[in-house]
Amino acid sequence: MSNTVRSTLGRWLRRHSLTLVATLGGAAGVAIAVGKYGPSASPPAAVASATIAAPAEMPRDTVVDTVQIALVLDTSSSMDGLINQARSHLWKMVDDMGKITRVVDGKTRGVKIELALFEYGNDTLSQQSGYIRQVMPFSTDLDQVSEKLEALFTNGGSEFAGQAIQTAVTSLAWSNDPAALRFVFIAGNESFDQGPIAASAAMELAAGKDIAVQLIHCGSDDQSWTAAAVLAKSDLTNIDQNKVAQHIPAPQDAEILQLGSELNRTYVAYGAQGQASVARQAAADMSSAKMSAKVAIERSQMKAKRAYKNENWDIVDAVDKDARWLEKAKDTDLPADMQGKSLEEKQAFVAQKAAERAALKAKIAKLEAERQAFIDAEKAKLGTADAPSLESEMMKSTKKAAAKKGYKF
Secondary structure, three states: OOHHHHHHHHHHHHHOOOHHHHHHOHHHHHHHHHHHOOOOOOOOOOOOOOOOOOOOOOOEOOOOEEEEEEEEEEOOOOOHHHHHHHHHHHHHHHHHHOOOEEEEOOEEEOEEEEEEEEEEOOOOOOOOOOOEEEEEEEEOOHHHHHHHHHHOOOOOOOOOHHHHHHHHHHHOOOOOOOOOEEEEEEEEOOOOOOOOOOHHHHHHHHHHOOOEEEEEEEOOOOHHHHHHHHHHOOOOEEEOOOOOOOOOOOOOHHHHHHHHHHHHHHOOEOOOOHHHHHHHHHHHHHHHHHHOHHHHHHHHHHHOOOOOOOOOOEHHHHHHHOOOHHHHOOHHHOOHHHOOOOHHHHHHHHHHHHHHHHHHHHHHHHHHHHHHHHHHHHHHHHOOOOOOOHHHHHHHHHHHHHHHOOOEO
16 A cells, blocks of 8 residues: 555545444455545645654563453343443453563563453353353453454343352462462442352452452442452442443554554464464454444554464464474464475465564554554543543553562553
């Protein structure tokens, strides 16, 4: 895409409709916009944006710490807003969590984000389970988390919050590493005192495994949630589940979406589930774009971060994790165009894809810094601030718990 086309596209999208991108999906929306609104005779005026210089970093440690998050969502009737917030805030939440670092022996150690998902309070779930279901265990596959969130629906029921916490604490494979960060985030709107497990018992069980429990009440103050938060030794947070996050269009939006789409072409699927994972990646792009331009942009930015790793189906990430992966891989597990090639040819192909991905990520990182500077300036000019949301309240409690173990953002 030429600079003129990209500049014109950015102007049109900012003025008229990033909704086109949000309706058709990142790549499709950009393609339609370019075809319909080609280069104009007069290019738009340049938009000044701040260039953020990257601070000098300590050497990166090859070891990563673990952050485990069990997200427990009330899916009873009237909780559609909460589910939508979880869907729309997923990428921003993971992006922010991925910024956690810890200095160990003079090296900066990053983190691996593992997410698990539970629903509770839905009448379609079994009474024997307490109307609680583990939707998925801990996973680093963020596209699969998106897929599972997309499939959730609400239905009236009994919300046994204490039992839901107990189920998350006892049924998941929690890390035994003392330095790991372990969280249960539970969100709901009915009384916390329902069901057979008292709040005190649930919090005691979680504390015994060094699991921080954060309560997010969808509504105004509720004494039962306040009392449970005291037992959890955490701050009760209240959110308006139906509040939609404000989107401030920025000059960098269109290019970030374009580069986020181009990232997909650097993935090389392998194994029995490879093609299904490619389809899942595209579906997550599309569902994010349908939610809003803001969500689509945040997904594109998150895909350029360390937290978005797919070594379980992508050869580039697999080789990044294990330099000898290609030597050990079965030829039949590789895509057809790599089968029968020499090891050197395979390595060269993967190295080329890795270089393309690194270049795209670097471009997105630069644009993201410029975009954030623009948005911060606009918010200061307008005197606006984001309303409390599922994502923002989760981050507050995360930062407190992380600081206690020497982590920084």
